Amino acid sequence: MLQLFFAVAFSAVPLTLYIPPIRSLNLFVETIEDLLRQMAVHTVRTYPRIRFGFSRILNNLLHLAR
Template sequence: MLQILFAVAFSAAPLTLYVPPVRSLNLFVQSIEVFVRESEPVSRRTFFRLRLGLQRIFSRLSRAFR
C-alpha cells in the first residue's frame, strides 16, 4: 500500500509544474476578463446576424416542404 502511495505522489509531482503560481493566475484571469469585455459587442452582432441567417434558412426550408 505504501508503494502505491509513493507511486501516486511521485507521478503527480510533475503535474504541479503545469499549474501557475497564484500571482500569475490573477494576471491571467484579469486579461481574460478584459478580453471578454472588449469582445462582447462584436460577439453580440455576430450572434444576431447568425440567428437572423438561420431564421431565413429555416423559413425558406419550411416553405419549400409545404
C-alpha cells in the same frame, strides 16, 4: 509510515510543475476577463444578424418542403 509519506510527497512534486504561480495566474485571469469583455461587444452586435439569417434559411427550407 515513513515510506508512505515519501511516496505521497514524491508523487505530488510533478504536479507542482503544472500549477502556475499566483502572480502568473492573476495575469491569466485578467487576460481572460479582457477577452470575454471584447467578445461580448461583438456577440451583442452579431447575434441579431445570425438569428435573422437563420430564420430566413429555415423559412426557405419550410417553403420548399410544401
